[in-house]
Amino acid sequence: METLYLSIYAALLIFGLGVIIFVDVLGLTGDFGEIDGDDPGGSFARGSAALAPVTKAAFAVRLMVLCTRILRFGVYASVAAGSVGLIALFALDEPADTLPWSIGSAFGGAVLAWLIFKLRYQETNSLLKDQDVVGQEAAITMSLQPDGYSQAVITVGQTTRTYTVVLDESAPKKEIGSGAFVRVTRIDEGVASVMPIN
Numbered sequence: 001m002e003t004l005y006l007s008i009y010a011a012l013l014i015f016g017l018g019v020i021i022f023v024d025v026l027g028l029t030g031d032f033g034e035i036d037g038d039d040p041g042g043s044f045a046r047g048s049a050a051l052a053p054v055t056k057a058a059f060a061v062r063l064m065v066l067c068t069r070i071l072r073f074g075v076y077a078s079v080a081a082g083s084v085g086l087i088a089l090f091a092l093d094e095p096a097d098t099l100p101w102s103i104g105s106a107f108g109g110a111v112l113a114w115l116i117f118k119l120r121y122q123e124t125n126s127l128l129k130d131q132d133v134v135g136q137e138a139a140i141t142m143s144l145q146p147d148g149y150s151q152a153v154i155t156v157g158q159t160t161r162t163y164t165v166v167l168d169e170s171a172p173k174k175e176i177g178s179g180a181f182v183r184v185t186r187i188d189e190g191v192a193s194v195m196p197i198n
Contacts, residue, residue, distance in 0.1 A: 005085070005095040009102065013082025019075045060149070065164065065190065069117075073110040080109025130187040132156050138165065138194060140180050146173040152182065152194065163192040171195045 085102035092098055138152035144167060152165045167176070168185045171194070176182060182194035 002089065002095045005089055005098060009082045009085035009089060009098075011082070012078045013086065016075050016077075016079030016082060020079065023072075073113050076113035077106040077110040080112075081106035133161075133163070133184050133187055133192065136184050137181050137197065138163070138184055138192070140165070140176055140178055140182060140194075143178050144176040144182075144194075146175065149191075150176075152192065154184065154192070163187075164190065165192045165194045168193040168195045 081102045084105035085098050088098035088101040089095060133154050133156060136154055136156055138154040140150055140152050141162075142150045144150035144165065146167055149164055149166050151162055153160060153162055155161075163184075165182070165184075167173070174196075176194075176196055181197050183197055185193045185195050187193075
């Protein structure tokens with residue numbers, strides 16, 4: 001039985017550390033949704049931009065970003081559960097006694113990760129707010145399909161931020177190539193709608 005618990009805790013720890021290293025440290029999956037910068041609780045556009053209709057592509061992107069956030073908190077919970085579970089396994093006599101420690105640390109790890117990302121968002125958002133981005137030019141980093149999404153780098157003053165972008169519903173339905181410049185028309189829950197600049 002102890003071998004089973006050892007295997008589970010070790011797998012949780014290795015999985016969590018692997019994802020953190022490859023995604024957060026090496027950045028192999030890109031930066032869609034600016035997950036580190038977006039409000040973990042969800043951000044909403046202000047003013048008239050909030051009343052604009054949301055395209056299907058924008059909705060799909062927001063859903064993807066939300067799922068990614070949940071999975072990210074799960075990864076940090078996995079690291080906490082695995083590491084505390086292994087320590088408890090060697091410190092306690094009964095393997096089953098390690099479960100409360102492991103489950104409790106998993107919850108604590110997820111909450112701690114949420115708080116850290118929340119603080120990082122507030123720090124970033126204090127420098128660059130959504131309304132400051134509307135009307136600005138942005139550089140597309142990957143080609144943007146009419147019904148798809150991409151990412152764009154937006155610089156306002158000395159602050160640079162990467163946003164997930166979708167094509168504005170009033171824009172011509174054609175592909176925008178990588179490196180092209182677009183103009184931000186609105187921000188809706190961290191997703192920027194853009195128009196090509198002719």
